[in-house]
Amino acid sequence: MGGCDGESTNVCIRLFINLIRWLPVIFVTAIVGWAYYAYVYQLSILTVESLSLQILYLLVFHILLILFVASYYQTVFAPLHKPPAEFYITRDCMEELNDSSEDNNQSDILQRFVQLQGLPIKVRAFExxxxxxxxxxxxxxxxxxxxxxxxxxxxxxxxxCPWVNTCVSFHNYKFFVLFLGYGFTLCLWGALTDLPYFIEFWQNNTVNNRVVFGQFNVVFLFFVSSMFCLSLGCLFFYHLLLTARNRTTLESFRPPLFLHGPDKRAYDMGIFRNYRQVFGSNPFLWLLPVYTSDGDGVNFTTRQLMESREAVRLLDCTDEEDDEDFFNRIV
Ligand SMILES: [Zn+2]
Ligand SMILES: [Zn+2]
Known part of the structure; x- marks a missing residue:
């Protein structure tokens, strides 16, 4: 009975922690829901008087909103990519590791495992x-x-990222950048189109000569959209910069370590190639929240490998299979 109680307590704690982790996503959903009511009903339908302006406001808002919600949904719910199966230690290797007490031995065992499996490992631990x-x-x-x-x-x-309740990583990075970009554009559109009515209210305490409780939504809409526009904009441009340099947030603080030492620009292939790795090779799909990222999240060409290939070409070595060996020799 005691064991059962302990188990159900653990389940309750896990459920509670899960609920807490979803709170930021619930908060974002609630804000978007309220902003929809404030922009569509209070601003566009009740406040804006010109029909052509109403159509313009609603059309642009809905296009941006659909792209924003789709990118957010994809960021939150795209399944995480674990390392491929061959990276997991086999039972034999695990037994060897357990039998070995010295760190040096363990390091040798792991190195042997990597060679045996032919794993594409170039980044090293601190030691x-x-x-x-x-x-x-x-x-x-x-x-x-x-x-x-x-x-x-x-x-x-x-x-x-707690705001999406998941890791931002290889599987959803494009969606995350699009989510930031569309969120920023949507908030900018909301703030700019709301601005004239916000100023009118601020000067006269009325909007279109009407003091209605609902009009306060129009005023709050400006504050909320400006605030999110600023924060999403900063994050968006920061991640555009990281993508241009082919660097993760973690790598921008702690460069990857190779046998030849740390290299902050290890994966920088030039802006166009760096963007193509995240957004794919078809420009028509770049801005759509569909998965188009290049690669498998495991094999990465390094700048040094690219330069060594260039050197091999210059030395008139045309045998492609030797490139990797050449790279391994020089690092
Ligand atoms: Zn792990
Ligand atoms: Zn995570």
């Missing part, structure tokens, strides 16, 4: 060894990190 996650019992692919909130290793980890 120079292979990066290993003892919680997930896997080798961390390059640019992956363990998220303690999601309790798993995540490919190309950027950061854990």
């Amino acid at each position: 120079g060894g292979v990066r290993y996650c003892p919680k997930c019992k896997c080798i961390k692919p390059d640019r992956s990190h363990h998220c303690s909130i999601c309790s798993q290793c995540v490919r190309k980890f950027d950061h854990h």
Whole structure:
């Protein structure tokens, strides 16, 4: 009975923590719901008098809103990408690790495992060894990190965002940038179109000569949209900059470590290629919240590999298969 009670208490605690984690998403949904009522009903229908302006306001607002909500939904609900199965330690390797007490031995065992499996690992841990996650019992692919909130290793980890209640990482980074971009544009549109009515209220305490309780929504709409416009705008332009440099938020604070040392610009292939990695090769799909990112979140071309390939070409070595060996020799 005692065990059962303990189990149900744990379930209750887990449910409670889950509910707390969803609160920011519920808050965002509630704000969007209220903003819809304030913009569509109070501003566009009750306050704006010109029919052509009403149509313009509602049309632009709804297009931006649909793109914003779709990007947000995709960011929140796209399934997280764990490391592929071959990165997880086999039972034999685990037994070897358990039998070995010295750190050096463990590092050698992990290095052997990486070579045996042929894992594409170039990033190193601080002590120079292979990066290993003892919680997930896997080798961390390059640019992956363990998220303690999601309790798993995540490919190309950027950061854990409470506003979307999930990791921002390889699987949803494009959606996240679009969510910030459409959120910023939507709030900017809301603030600018609301501005004349906000000023009118501020000067006369009325909007269109009517003092109606509902008109306060028009005033609050300006405050809320301006505030979110500012915060989303800062984040949006910061992530545009990170994408241009092919850097995650984590890497901008802590550069990835290679055998030749830390390299902040390790994955910087030039702005166009960097953007294509996140947004894909079809420009018609860049602005749509559909998955188009390049790659698998595990294999990453480094700037050094690209430059070494260039060097090989210059030396008139045309054998493509030798490029990787050449790179391994020079790092
Ligand atoms: Zn992990
Ligand atoms: Zn997470």
